[in-house]
Amino acid sequence: MIHTRALTRTFRTKGTTVEAVRGLDIDVEAGELLAFLGPNGAGKSTSLRMLTTLLLPTSGSATVAGCDIVSDPRGVRRRIGYVGQGRSAGVGQRVRDELVTQGRCYGMSHAEARTRADELLEVLELDGTADREVEKLSGGQQRRLDIAMGLIHRPALLFLDEPSTGLDPHSRANLWEHIARLRAENGMTIVLTTHYLDEADAIADRVVVVDHGTVIADGTSDELKGKVSGDQVTFTTEAAESARRAAAAVERVPSAHAIDTDGTTVRMRVERGDAVLPELLRVLGAAGVEPLTVQVQRPTLDDVFLTLTGRSLRDGDQEGEK
Numbered sequence: 001m002i003h004t005r006a007l008t009r010t011f012r013t014k015g016t017t018v019e020a021v022r023g024l025d026i027d028v029e030a031g032e033l034l035a036f037l038g039p040n041g042a043g044k045s046t047s048l049r050m051l052t053t054l055l056l057p058t059s060g061s062a063t064v065a066g067c068d069i070v071s072d073p074r075g076v077r078r079r080i081g082y083v084g085q086g087r088s089a090g091v092g093q094r095v096r097d098e099l100v101t102q103g104r105c106y107g108m109s110h111a112e113a114r115t116r117a118d119e120l121l122e123v124l125e126l127d128g129t130a131d132r133e134v135e136k137l138s139g140g141q142q143r144r145l146d147i148a149m150g151l152i153h154r155p156a157l158l159f160l161d162e163p164s165t166g167l168d169p170h171s172r173a174n175l176w177e178h179i180a181r182l183r184a185e186n187g188m189t190i191v192l193t194t195h196y197l198d199e200a201d202a203i204a205d206r207v208v209v210v211d212h213g214t215v216i217a218d219g220t221s222d223e224l225k226g227k228v229s230g231d232q233v234t235f236t237t238e239a240a241e242s243a244r245r246a247a248a249a250v251e252r253v254p255s256a257h258a259i260d261t262d263g264t265t266v267r268m269r270v271e272r273g274d275a276v277l278p279e280l281l282r283v284l285g286a287a288g289v290e291p292l293t294v295q296v297q298r299p300t301l302d303d304v305f306l307t308l309t310g311r312s313l314r315d316g317d318q319e320g321e322k
């Protein structure tokens with residue numbers, strides 16, 4: 001559905017060159033839900049703007065929904081939906097009218113646009129709001145209307161740029177339920193950016209992390225957690241001496257790294273805690289150490305992001321809410 005090869009975009013400002021996107025290579029298969037993540041200034045918006053034909057690349061190539069972004073931008077636009085960060089609907093307009101107008105912009109007949117508008121209003125649980133003015137909707141309802149506008153022409157691929165920023169946790173969860181339902185019903189491909197990593201973790205099939213304009217990690221959330229951060233295994237022992245012996249013993253387990261002792265506690269990272277734990281317990285037993293407690297913690301996507309980029313997305317999250 002999306003294939004980019006060495007996609008690059010540079011900007012010239014005040015005599016300096018900014019390499020916003022440098023050689024981006026991504027493949028997104030039909031039906032996938034991909035979370036496109038990165039710290040502020042990583043190049044996410046510039047990439048999305050190129051893929052949605054709002055900006056020309058400096059070099060490299062990309063096809064989106066089977067169309068080349070440079071030679072066939074109209075083809076791309078006909079096949080994609082794009083929900084940007086701002087509100088899509090016009091002030092003073094009524095909800096259904098906005099959807100019908102949007103459908104007409106895509107060449108639908110009035111009757112066809114009206115039928116599709118009512119269909120989307122129902123799926124997105126906005127049917128009671130059809131005749132209301134857009135600004136009288138709640139934040140969550142307005143965001144669902146933005147999504148309805150992006151879907152009016154039944155695109156095969158939907159780009160969502162920070163769809164849930166500014167919504168309270170309940171509205172966020174509700175929005176994702178609706179998106180999941182739409183996806184299940186239509187088999188749509190979705191590419192989204194978000195500053196909420198828990199959200200990306202819960203809903204994305206695959207996570208691509210970009211930094212300094214290039215892909216630095218690509219995989220399922222679980223793969224990245226295993227490869228990048230690993231699980232943390234913590235043992236407590238009855239005495240500091242036992243903890244030191246335990247630390248020396250687990251050095252012999254090849255997958256254990258970042259081994260650290262603190263008093264009677266020993267911590268280490270392993271790729272999969274559940275798989276390595278029996279071996280760790282065996283080597284402790286052989287060293288004569290019987291742990292008092294054992295804990296295996298899966299890292300969060302925040303931990304992965306911090307390891308990869310040296311930055312937390314939480315700062316960006318706060319900015320997004322301003």
Ligand SMILES: Nc1ncnc2c1ncn2[C@@H]1O[C@H](COP(=O)(O)OP(=O)(O)OP(=O)(O)O)[C@@H](O)[C@H]1O
Binds near residue numbers: 020021044045046
């Ligand atoms: N029109 C422009 N002119 C000059 N520099 C730009 C322009 N657009 C983006 N940049 C620069 O390109 C880099 C990437 O910006 P981009 O907006 O793509 O990042 P981002 O990952 O979307 O960040 P954010 O999460 O803050 O939206 C930044 O250094 C930015 O300042």
